[in-house]
Amino acid sequence: xxxxxxxxxxxxxxxxxxxxxxxxxxxxxxxxxxxxxxxxxxxxxxxxxxxxxxxxxxxxxxxxxxxxxxxxxxxxxxxxxxxxxxxxxxxxxxxxxxxxxxxxxxxxxxxxxxxxxxxxxxxxxxxxxxxxxxxxxxxxxxxxxxxxxxxxxxxxxxxxxxxxxxxxxxxxxxxxxxxxxxxxxxxxxxxxxx
Numbered sequence: 001x002x003x004x005x006x007x008x009x010x011x012x013x014x015x016x017x018x019x020x021x022x023x024x025x026x027x028x029x030x031x032x033x034x035x036x037x038x039x040x041x042x043x044x045x046x047x048x049x050x051x052x053x054x055x056x057x058x059x060x061x062x063x064x065x066x067x068x069x070x071x072x073x074x075x076x077x078x079x080x081x082x083x084x085x086x087x088x089x090x091x092x093x094x095x096x097x098x099x100x101x102x103x104x105x106x107x108x109x110x111x112x113x114x115x116x117x118x119x120x121x122x123x124x125x126x127x128x129x130x131x132x133x134x135x136x137x138x139x140x141x142x143x144x145x146x147x148x149x150x151x152x153x154x155x156x157x158x159x160x161x162x163x164x165x166x167x168x169x170x171x172x173x174x175x176x177x178x179x180x181x182x183x184x185x186x187x188x189x190x191x192x193x194x
Contacts, residue, residue: 036080041070044086048093055097065100069093141191145184148172152180153188 048069052062069092073079082088142150151170155161156177163181167174 033080037074040073040079040085040089044089045070048089051090052093052097055094056101061100062097065093065096068096072096137192138188141188142184144191145187149180149184149187152177153184156181 045066049059049062049066052065053059056062056065069089072092073085073089076082079085079088142153145153148170152166155166155169156163161169163174163177166177170177
């Protein structure tokens with residue numbers, strides 16, 4: 001039988017798994033003999049870890065799942081009444097392993113989706129070059145326009161001014177502004193439809 005200090009701090013086997021602390025005064029263990037957990041732990045800790053390691057391929061993840069399985073077993077009110085405690089322990093560990101794998105897959109999917117969303121907002125090098133070339137074509141076409149046409153077009157499309165506002169600013173009639181903008185649109189369409 002264990003001494004009081006060993007029960008208070010928990011047990012560690014040769015595999016590094018720590019069994020839950022076996023405190024006789026703990027509320028959930030009032031009727032469960034500590035020897036039950038000690039025997040179960042000594043008999044199944046290493047095989048359980050080996051089983052989980054084969055599922056995870058990572059001993060650290062397997063040890064964490066095994067630890068959680070032991071803690072959940074410890075929390076049961078009457079684990080000694082289970083018809084097959086070993087089967088219950090392994091099934092619980094398997095369920096925890098599946099949950100962990102699913103959670104990891106979900107986290108990976110969310111990270112991948114977030115990276116994709118961020119990358120979609122960034123232009124590729126080809127798109128950046130094409131955009132710069134398009135802007136250069138537009139600026140060249142705008143510079144080819146007479147000054148009044150260019151000014152009317154920029155005020156309307158660039159500054160979102162109405163025809164009457166442009167007419168007042170330029171000191172011409174509204175109908176003249178309409179003609180300037182129509183001429184600018186025809187010129188740009190011709191130059192940019194290459």
